[in-house]
Amino acid sequence: MNAPLPWPQSLWKTTAPDQPANPPLTEDREADVAIIGAGYTGLRAALALAEAGKRVIVLDAGDVGFGASGRTGGQVNPMLPFNSPAKVEKIVGSKTFEKLAEQSLGSADEVFSLINTYQIDCQARQNGWLRVHHNKAAQRKARADIADWNAVGAEMRVIDADEVARLSGSRAYSTATLNPKGGAVQPLMFVRGLAQAGKARGVEIFGQSAVSALEKDGATWVTRTSGGKIRSAWVVVATNGYSDALVKDLAKSIFPITPIQIATDPLPDEVIGDILPEGHTISDSRRVIMYARREPDNRMVYGGHGEPDGKGGIKGFEWLTRDAERVFPQLKGATWTHRWGGNIAVTEDHLPHLHEPQDGLIVGLGYNGRGVAMSNVMGRVMAERILGVPAEDLPFPVTKVAGIPLRNLKVMGMKHVIRWMKFLDYLETR
Numbered sequence: 001m002n003a004p005l006p007w008p009q010s011l012w013k014t015t016a017p018d019q020p021a022n023p024p025l026t027e028d029r030e031a032d033v034a035i036i037g038a039g040y041t042g043l044r045a046a047l048a049l050a051e052a053g054k055r056v057i058v059l060d061a062g063d064v065g066f067g068a069s070g071r072t073g074g075q076v077n078p079m080l081p082f083n084s085p086a087k088v089e090k091i092v093g094s095k096t097f098e099k100l101a102e103q104s105l106g107s108a109d110e111v112f113s114l115i116n117t118y119q120i121d122c123q124a125r126q127n128g129w130l131r132v133h134h135n136k137a138a139q140r141k142a143r144a145d146i147a148d149w150n151a152v153g154a155e156m157r158v159i160d161a162d163e164v165a166r167l168s169g170s171r172a173y174s175t176a177t178l179n180p181k182g183g184a185v186q187p188l189m190f191v192r193g194l195a196q197a198g199k200a201r202g203v204e205i206f207g208q209s210a211v212s213a214l215e216k217d218g219a220t221w222v223t224r225t226s227g228g229k230i231r232s233a234w235v236v237v238a239t240n241g242y243s244d245a246l247v248k249d250l251a252k253s254i255f256p257i258t259p260i261q262i263a264t265d266p267l268p269d270e271v272i273g274d275i276l277p278e279g280h281t282i283s284d285s286r287r288v289i290m291y292a293r294r295e296p297d298n299r300m301v302y303g304g305h306g307e308p309d310g311k312g313g314i315k316g317f318e319w320l321t322r323d324a325e326r327v328f329p330q331l332k333g334a335t336w337t338h339r340w341g342g343n344i345a346v347t348e349d350h351l352p353h354l355h356e357p358q359d360g361l362i363v364g365l366g367y368n369g370r371g372v373a374m375s376n377v378m379g380r381v382m383a384e385r386i387l388g389v390p391a392e393d394l395p396f397p398v399t400k401v402a403g404i405p406l407r408n409l410k411v412m413g414m415k416h417v418i419r420w421m422k423f424l425d426y427l428e429t430r
Contacts, residue, residue: 004021004062004063004207004208005061005062005066005208007062007066008071008340008341008342009338009340010070010071010188010261010263010338010340011261011263011295011299011301011338011340012070012071012074012186012187012188012189013070013188014338015186016186016188016189016192017189019064019192021063021207021208022038022060022063022064022205022206022207023206023207023208024206024207024208024209024225024227025057025059025206025209025225025227025228025230026227026228027227027228028228028229028230028231029057029204029228029229029230029231030055030230030231030232031054031055031056031057031204031230031231031232032049032054032055032056032232032233032234033045033046033049033054033055033056033057033232033233033234033235033236033386034056034057034058034059034221034223034230034232034234034235034236035056035057035058035059035235035236035238036059036060036211036223036235036236036237036238036239036246037058037059037060037067037236037237037238037239037240037242038058038059038060038062038063038064038065038066038191038195038205038207039060039064039065039066039067039068039069039070039191039238039240039375040069040190040191040194040371040372040375040376040379041238041240041364041365041375041376041378041379041382042058042060042236042238042379043058043064043191043194043195043198043203043379044114044194044375044376044378044379044380044383045236045238045379045380045382045383045386046058046198046203046379047118047194047197047198047201047203047379048379048380048383048384048387049383049386049387050198050201050202050203051201052383052387054386054387055202056198056202056203056204057203057204057205057206057230057232058198058203058204058205058206059206059209059210059211059223059225059230060205060206060207060208060209061208061209061210061211061242062207062208063207063208064191064192064195064205064207065187065188065191065192065195066207067239067240067241067242067342067343068240068241068242068342068343068344068371069187069188069190069191069371069372069375070187070188070191071187071259071261071340071341071342072187072259072342072344072371072372073187073259073261073291073293073301073303074184074185074186074187074190074293074301074372075129075182075183075184075281075283075291075293075372076108076111076112076126076182076183076184076185076281076372076373077108077129077179077182077281077283077370077372077373078104078105078106078107078108078109078179078181078182078370078373079104079105079107079149079154079179079370080100080104080350080351080368080370080374081350081368081369081370082350082368083349083350083351084144084145084148085097085101085145085148085149085151085152086148088100088101088351091349091351092351092397093397095392096395096396096397098152099394099395100395100396101152101153102153102395103377103381103395104374104377105149105152105153105154105181107370107373107374107376107377108126108181108182108183108373109181110373110376110377110380111185111372111373111376112124112126112183114194114376115185115190115193118193118194118197120189120190120193120194120196120197121189121193122185122186122187122189122190122193123184123185123186123189123295123296124183124184124185124190125183125184125279125296126181126182126183127182127183127184127278127279127280127281128178128179128180128181128182128183128278128279128280128281129178129179129181129182129183129280129281129282129283130159130164130167130168130176130177130178130280130281130282130283131176131177131179131282131283131284131285132164132168132170132172132173132175132176132282132283132284132285133173133174133175133176133177133284133285134173134284134285134286134425134428134429135285135428135429137428138285138286139158139174139175141285142158142175142177142285143158146158146177154179155179155180155181156177156178156179156180157177157178158175158176158177158178159175159176159177159178160174160175161173161174161175163176163178164176166277167276167277167278167280168275168276168280168282169274169275169276169277169328169330170275170282170327170328172326172327172429173284182280182281183281184279184281184293185372187372190372206225209225209226209227210225210226211223211224211225211246212224212225212226213246214235214246214247214361216358216360217231219233219359219360220232220233221233221234221235221360221361223235233360234360234361234362234386235360235361235362236362236363236364236382236386237250237361237362237363237364237365238363238364238365238379238382239365240343240344240345240365240366240367240371240375241254241256241257241342241343241344241345241365242343243345243365247355247357247361247363247401248357248401249401249402249403250355250363250365250401252403252404252407253347253353253366253401253402253403253404254345254346254347254365254366254404255345255346255347255348255404255407255410255411255414256343256345256411257305257343257344257345257346258305258306258307258308258314258316258341258342258343258344259303259304259305259306259341259342259344259369260303260304260305260306260314260316260317260320260339260340260341261301261302261303261320261338261339261340261341262301262302262303262317262320262321262324262336262338262339263295263299263300263301263302263336263337263338264299264300264331264334264335264336264337265299265335265337266295266297266298266299267298267299267300267334268298269298271330271331271334272294272298272300272330274330275294275300275328275330275331276292276293276294279294281293284327286421286425286428286429287421287422287424287425288304288305288418288421288422288425289304289305289369290302290303290304290320290323290324290327291303291304292324292327292328300324300328300331300334302320302323302324303320304316304319304320304323305418306320306341307415307418314341317336317339319422321336324336326429344367344368344369344371345365345366345367345368346366346368346369347366347368348404350368351366351368352364352365352366352367352368352374352378352396353365353366353396353399354378354381354382354385354394354396354397354398354399355398355399355400355401356385356391356398357400357401362382362385362386363401364378364379364381364382364396365378377395378396381394381395381396385398
């Protein structure tokens, strides 16, 4: 058996209570549904299916929360990123848009309701989200988008420089969009809480159980690992930014993006006192964004975009440290004790994708930086589909898996594009 995959030494891994590893699959089993991926998407689907009486087995190449769900910045931000309501409606059609907009705008509330229902201890707080505007063009776009999103049920408003400074502790921005629905969780504790809720209802979870093959045997799916196989009527693929060749063209349907975070030890009040004093999360409107939060124990967590270093690691942390001090000069000289990152999936249209490549096989992925909130919606929706909801009644259009045209060239050029975008952002924030 292969050695266990090493966990990133994230703040979340350091501060989450220890939990026994889930054992690997070592025998052949049968279930109603096999789920590949023990992150938010897979475990939310597993929980809903188990509550409906289904026998569910979850497999993960690492363990619960090993991928993006345990590495994310942990912000619970509602709304679809990048796209205006008109653009989303053009992509998915009017009927689906109404359902998708409702689910998106309610996604943060759904997460916090879920946490409350299952009494998941994950430092949850829903104090609001500040999206600060880095220049006047971003301000104008934000005002137009707010008007459009508020027309379909959002509750956002623009705040001025004084209120931005009061709520954020930063003078780097003159306006911001305030979304009162946003919040934060300790993401590894949250995903482990979902796993425990599922286990209490009969879900079985196996770690260190990478799936090597999916095969159809009549009406039954066979999911193979090195230790055994599972026969089931349905298979859920919830691998998101860690998708591989298991489902044809799935990995080619997304761009691999590598967010990174840094975190301090607890800081004294004279340093952190006026930074995000009311517990808001914060991100900005640049092409290469930052996102940050203040922890209950007065640590700071600051995130942005990294990139693979070609040696199995990630680089970009020095830029992140400089940017943190630009936005929050109070942090100059602070020691950043934790550095980590992982993979997320970005789709070309910036919308989550729901696929059914074959009967009994369902795939959900592509949250484009809104993973904590939208992955839980996707997991629930996939469970509803398995339980009999017609495809046309779902809030996500069911589409074919399709590779992105010229994807390899686009991926090869991505680091140069990101560096150019950082340069433009620099010019616009001077």
